[in-house]
Amino acid sequence: MNRPTIKDVARRANVSLKTVSRVINNETSVRDDTRDRVQRAIDELNYAPDQAARNLRSATSHAIGLVYDNPNPYYVISVQNGVLAACHDQGFGLQIHPCDSTVPDLADELRDLVQRTRLAGLVLAPPMSERMELIRYLAANGIRFVRIISAAEDPDDGYPCVYVDDRDAAYDITEHLIQLGHQRIGFLWGGAAHRSSPERFKGYESALKDYDIPLDKKLVIPGDYSFDDGFRGARRLFALRDRPTAIFGSNDEIAAGVLAAAKANGIDVPYELSIAGFEDSPFSKQSWPALTTAKQATEDIARHAALRLIAELKPSGSGVAPVNRGFSPQLVIRDSTARAHKPAT
Numbered sequence: 001m002n003r004p005t006i007k008d009v010a011r012r013a014n015v016s017l018k019t020v021s022r023v024i025n026n027e028t029s030v031r032d033d034t035r036d037r038v039q040r041a042i043d044e045l046n047y048a049p050d051q052a053a054r055n056l057r058s059a060t061s062h063a064i065g066l067v068y069d070n071p072n073p074y075y076v077i078s079v080q081n082g083v084l085a086a087c088h089d090q091g092f093g094l095q096i097h098p099c100d101s102t103v104p105d106l107a108d109e110l111r112d113l114v115q116r117t118r119l120a121g122l123v124l125a126p127p128m129s130e131r132m133e134l135i136r137y138l139a140a141n142g143i144r145f146v147r148i149i150s151a152a153e154d155p156d157d158g159y160p161c162v163y164v165d166d167r168d169a170a171y172d173i174t175e176h177l178i179q180l181g182h183q184r185i186g187f188l189w190g191g192a193a194h195r196s197s198p199e200r201f202k203g204y205e206s207a208l209k210d211y212d213i214p215l216d217k218k219l220v221i222p223g224d225y226s227f228d229d230g231f232r233g234a235r236r237l238f239a240l241r242d243r244p245t246a247i248f249g250s251n252d253e254i255a256a257g258v259l260a261a262a263k264a265n266g267i268d269v270p271y272e273l274s275i276a277g278f279e280d281s282p283f284s285k286q287s288w289p290a291l292t293t294a295k296q297a298t299e300d301i302a303r304h305a306a307l308r309l310i311a312e313l314k315p316s317g318s319g320v321a322p323v324n325r326g327f328s329p330q331l332v333i334r335d336s337t338a339r340a341h342k343p344a345t
Contacts, residue, residue, distance in 0.1 A: 004045040012041035063093035068125035069101040074281040075291020082302025108139040127193040146309040150196035169294040169329035170203025181340035182246040189231040190225040190250035252277035270338035289335035296329040
């Protein structure tokens with residue numbers, strides 16, 4: 001069966017092609033009864049506009065781009081799903097653009113991407129979203145965007161964003177471990193290029209300070225948001241003469257690496273070692289034991305970022321002015337954390 005076309009919709013609704021186009025583009029110059037008739041024809045025919053053709057015909061683009069650079073596949077998939085859901089709801093196409101955030105000509109790459117593919121704007125995931133020189137360049141070149149960033153509060157810096165309070169959630173995780181009696185708590189960093197890494201460290205540091213526990217720098221290990229760095233970081237902590245009784249990995253992949261290292265070293269989790277992660281990725285529930293973590297609604301965060309961008313793209317006066325929105329990950333306690341015991345020597 002052939003895919004229905006805009007001509008089929010116009011014929012079914014007994015209107016012109018231009019009227020159907022106006023309804024699809026949410027233009028206000030269409031009478032309500034006509035709009036209803038066209039929409040009914042669209043629904044009956046199960047018609048979906050071809051976004052590429054729509055962009056070519058129109059001076060207004062109806063596609064956006066998602067730009068990311070992240071080693072965590074679960075995070076990337078969740079972000080893609082969230083942005084795709086918003087695009088589907090709003091009748092926009094999506095171009096996904098993985099990139100290397102460390103290349104010196106990234107700003108030119110993104111400018112060329114927007115111009116070459118006629119994108120209306122970009123959703124920027126970390127760490128690109130947190131590079132202010134890049135943000136200022138895109139704005140100066142007239143490129144519309146919304147950032148997904150880590151921040152304890154709305155930065156109110158004039159650039160649209162959706163922000164995540166990683167600091168407060170990391171505080172809650174560390175406090176949970178302290179209240180279980182842990183005094184020596186290891187901390188494994190995520191990627192230094194991501195603002196979420198120092199924000200999560202600040203939460204960890206603040207909780208220690210509030211409970212009068214000195215920060216031991218030997219318990220803080222640099223790394224990236226990856227399983228391998230979690231495994232390597234844990235091995236370094238296990239080699240300490242006075243090793244930690246708990247380890248907080250900056251994401252669930254890191255925590256899973258810690259769990260694997262503990263099993264390889266014959267360390268019982270959680271009796272000898274408590275482990276906590278961050279983000280509540282699928283394998284945080286599937287590991288054994290399941291990981292204590294902070295539930296981060298990544299898909300919902302990404303969906304709101306895309307909706308924020310699309311709202312920015314609509315003509316002024318078309319609705320409520322778009323605003324930045326914050327999200328707070330929530331502590332989820334599972335079987336990987338328990339009361340502190342002195343580790344075997």
